[in-house]
Amino acid sequence: MISQLSWKIGGQQGEGVESTDRIFSTALNRLGYYLYGYRHFSSRIKGGHTNNKIRISTKPIRAISDDLDILVAFDQESIDLNAHELRPGGVVVADAKFNPTLPEGINAKLFPVPITAIADELGTSLMKNMVASGASWALLGLPLEVFNKAVEEEFGRKGAAVVEKNVEAVRRGSEFVLELAGGPLEEFKLQPADGEQKLFMIGNDAMALGALAAGCRFMPAYPITPASEVMEYLIKKLPKFGGTVIQTEDEIAAITMAIGANFAGARSMTASAGPGLSLMMEAIGLAGMTETPVVIIDTQRGGPSTGLPTKQEQSDINAMIYGTHGEIPKIVLAPSSIEECFYDMIEAFNLAEKYQCPVIVITDLQLSLGKQSCDELDYNKIVIDRGNLVRNAPELEPNQLFKRYEFTEDGISPRILPGEKYGIHHVTGVEHDETGRPSESAVNRKKMMDKRLGKMDNIKVTNPIHVDAPHEEPDLLIVSMSSTGGTVDEARVRLEEQGLTTNHITVRLLYPFPTEQFAPYAEKAKKIIVLENNATAQLASQIKLNVGHADKIESVLKYDGNPFLPSIVYNACKELV
Amino acid sequence: MATFKEFRNSVKPNWCPGCGDFSIQAAIQRAAANVGLEPENLAVVSGIGCSGRISGYINAYGLHGIHGRALPIAQGVKMANRELTVIASGGDGDGFAIGMGHTVHAIRRNINITYIVMDNQIYGLTKGQTSPRSAEGFKTKSTPDGSIESTLSPLEIALSAGATFVAQSFSSDLKQLTTLIEEGMKHEGFSLINVFSPCVTFNKINTYDWFKENIVNLESIPEYDPSNRIQAMTKLMETGGMLTGLIYQDKSRKSYEDMVVGFHQEGISNQDIQISEADFSKLVAEFK
Structure with missing residues (x-):
């Protein structure tokens, strides 16, 4: 039995990739598995290849896997674009409709399932997601009644007939694939999970919930990828707490409205991404100059300009630290886990009021949008300090x-x-x-x-850096931020197996830089490797500027729109030592 | 109850002698007293320019923000504490050039604040450049051959955008101006009051005398009905926007605050923000 597995669903945007992922992972969560999701999508409503990948594990995980065990494909393009990730002996479940084939040299099993045909027979091709997720579930040999319970929850409010049809789609999908495969796949049999349902959310949900817990009652905001989920969550919840969200005419209105609201005594914030933050800079200066508290979330995406709006990047570090004209007090916090997305919002609001200055909470697309398991959130840690x-x-x-x-x-x-x-x-x-x-x-x-x-x-600031330093004088001190931390930790296990000693720092307080806390670890490391998703080594520059040791700092940069994978980190570190 | 003197402070305005803005300041102070406000319950938010300084010249809470953004700041103040009376103020450049986007959307949104534009048809503080309100052919430092862009008609735009209160006045007519500001403050929704406020230093065309000659006071048209939007638009077009008085008011539309589901009468800033454990557990459970 295995302890972790990777599953991916691919197809055209708008044809049920998201919902297949949602129902499949919801059911897995019911069994108590830890999940970590990654969305590959484009800036358009319908069409264009999109895929969602989930890592399923019996232990907590915070990284995308290098390889893939099961690929579900709604079209040939999904196979062609993703089959290279499959590990030898992996499985492709593909819609029989398009006569799927495996690219040359791919060692995998192909199971053509009439996904569309079954859905059509049951009345609507919308049910493709049920057939596909049912087939995936069956291959893993997981209990069908748990899956059906999840289906019931998803469609319960639409009536018993709809639930029944979807359950039927699941059954047909699973029966068909089991027939082809000759039963559940033994090599993909997962160890049972602890049976405890985990919180399962994206970073934007966690930040929105954190803001609500922190007492934020007014959020003016302008929609943008990958930040909109924050306002979408709060517009559903704030009215129950006497507050509201206003969708403003632009980001300048959003930030200035938030500043006005804070001046008048409400805890208020806005959230955006690079383009919006660029527009907010003058107003952030106003908040600094007038010592008005305000919290701003920057969910980083690929820049500059419109850049890669649906892709991973960490290139706003300099802009967030230096962005406004003149010189103001400001705090830049970078949560690096789903739990921290929640707790950091509480701290951000407290810091903003305590030091009477703007506080920017900076994430990246993967942390903001990747759906993942989250530890229980502790009510007792919600402490409001209004300074x-x-x-x-x-x-x-x-x-x-x-x-x-x-x-x-x-x-x-x-x-x-x-x-x-x-x-x-x-x-x-x-x-x-x-x-x-x-x-x-x-x-x-x-x-x-x-x-x-x-x-x-x-x-x-509590924990301005997160330190995992098992070694007094490590070969490598690896430095990361935001969603990269979990990937580094996976790579470190392999590096340690190779005899390399590594420490790891995740920088949480980007500004003012926690020099005092960082310096001792830098001092003792033989080499410092800074990993970041940008082209100009912005995080490394902060370390060189504030801590020094430019001679032993090496940068590993990735700015192709995709997050780091453990293998990339591993190889880069091996190469640099 | 506070008198208008209690809305005065000891700061000497840095406006030029004879500037129309002095009267607007006085009218705001009188109107605030006349509607029964106490200074601590009034917030004046202003933009940048000569007129923007007004928030510092009134004894009330004041916020002098950034150019063109008085309206979103003021809306934020009101949303945070709807128990306050909020005035936004600024010049024609602030409201109709750099801040025009906010003006249109503040009108649409209809949050209960009063916006007073001190319209001098020129950029004064930057020492004499054209404004969207300058007449075609108007010669300034930035239009030495005369402005070749058409003049903006903000009140026609306001009507088109769904304004629920549109008024215009002239800084010399303190009585009318004070009354209109009072009406604006009492209006349940967004009130726009454009005030002709001559710039005695840089605008030698749109002078006090010029306004006196060209203004059509609605008091002289007894049959005028300010609840008639079409008539309002027609009259504005007929007079080239030179009307003063209450041009349009829609008393039927509720303010934004009154339309937000669950929004309390008590200001957000006066509410307890600590979430209960029961509420928190319920929110968290939704993610399982």
């Missing part, structure tokens, strides 16, 4: 304004909300004095700049 927020301030002298920008030891001034009787003050993006009145005084200017930027000196 130096003053309520019921004492009476002011006539004509005296509240000192919203009072000089204090740590640079953090009392913040008060409109509606407070003795809190009236003015906020402006023009340089201002302690009461918020415009001031061009050179003395005031310098003091205010020092106050704002000085807040960055004392920023306390």
Whole structure:
């Protein structure tokens, strides 16, 4: 019996690839397997090859696999484009409709199943997904009643007749393939999972849920791939909590509305990707200058310009750190796991209010959209800290304004909300004095700049880096961010088997860079390898700038639109040592 | 109850002597007192330009943002705390050039805020360039041979975009202006008030005298019905947009806040944001 397996479904966009994946993985989740998904899709509504890959395991996993065990193909193109991933002895379940063939040199078993024909016979080709997922399920020899339960849940609200038809499609698909294969495939028999259903979500879901838990009640946003799921989740949930989402006319409206809302005391955020973030930069400067808290999610995708809108990249690091004109206090957080996507939103809102500055939470497409199993989320970790927020301030002298920008030891001034009787003050993006009145005084200017930027000196963020350092003086210190971390850990197992000692740091706080925490590990490593999905080594540049050791830093860069695979990391590290 | 004096502060405006913006400031202060507001319950959000400074000249909460974005900021303030009265303000460049996209969508959205445009048909703070409101042929530093772009008619655009309150006034007519701002504040939805506010330094064409000669005051047309959208559009076209008074009001449409399902009367910023364990467990369970 095996402990993990990879399955992929391919076809034309809009013909049921997504739903086949959803129903198949939902059923697997019911059995308690850990899942990690990857979506390959294009920026169009219908047509064009698309595929979804799922890794199924009895243990937690955070990476896409190098190879593939089972490929389900709705068309020949899906076979041609993906068969090379199949490991020797792998299986292709293909729609008999197109007389599928395997490309030359591919050592796999081909099972043509009349997927479309069965679906058509049952009344609608929409049921292809049921036939295909039923066939996959049967090959793995998993209990059919569990699958049927998942089908019932998916279609229950459409009535018993619909459920029955879909169950029938599953049955026909599974019977047909078992006949061809002569029963479930022994070599793909998975060890039983723990039977505990896991949370199963994408990073965008986790961030949206995290924002809601953090007390975010207003989200202005503009749709964009791969960020839209955040607003789509919150528009469903926020009204139940007294809040709402506004779909704005553009990203500039989204960020400025969020800034206005935070000024008035609501926890508010927006979410976008590179193009939207580019538009928001002036407003992020306003938030920095006026010391208004605001949280912004940047789900990185392939840039520049429209770039590769549905593909993986980590090329916004510099833009997020340096993006606005002038110099402002700012925090850039990069969660690297599905759980962190949730918890980091809570911390992001707390940091934004504590340090009264913009906080950017940066993910990448794979982390944002890859569906994966998630550990239980701990309610007790939802702690809301609103920082130096003053309520019921004492009476002011006539004509005296509240000192919203009072000089204090740590640079953090009392913040008060409109509606407070003795809190009236003015906020402006023009340089201002302690009461918020415009001031061009050179003395005031310098003091205010020092106050704002000085807040960055004392920023306390839990776990600014994640360290897995079993070795005192490793051959390699591997550095990664966002979704790359899990891939690195898989590669490390193989590297260690080859006798190489490796430590691993995932950078969580990109700005201000956690130099103090990072330096000791850099110091002791013989070589530092920084892995990132961009062409100009942006993360490595931050390390060189803040920590040093330029002489022993090597970059492994991947900017072809696809995430790293364990084999790529392994080979690159082997080569560089 | 606060008097208009309580909406004053000690800051001396940096506007040129004779600038129309002084009267608009006074009208806002009077209107705020007349509708019974307390300074702490008013938020004035402004854009960039001479007019943008107004948020600092009124004793109320003020936010002076970035060029062209007064409206989205103001809408954010209102959505966060609908118990506040929110005024957005800025110049014609702010609202009808760089911020025009926001203006149209704020009109469509109909959040209950009042937008006062201080329209001087020129860029003043940058020292005399053309504006979308400048007349064709208008000579400025950026149009030395005269503007060759057509003049924008913001109120016609507002009507087309579904505005529920459209008014126009002239800074010299403090009485009318104050009344219109009061009406705008009382209106349950987005109110647009465009105010002719002469720039005495850079606009030698659209002067106080020029406005006095060209303005058609709706008070002089007793049969005018501000609930008639077609008539409003016709009158605007007939007069080349030189109308003052309440041009159009639709009292039947609810504000955005009133149309959001589940939106409370209590401002978001006054609500408890801690999620209960029961609610959280329910949300989490949906992902199983």
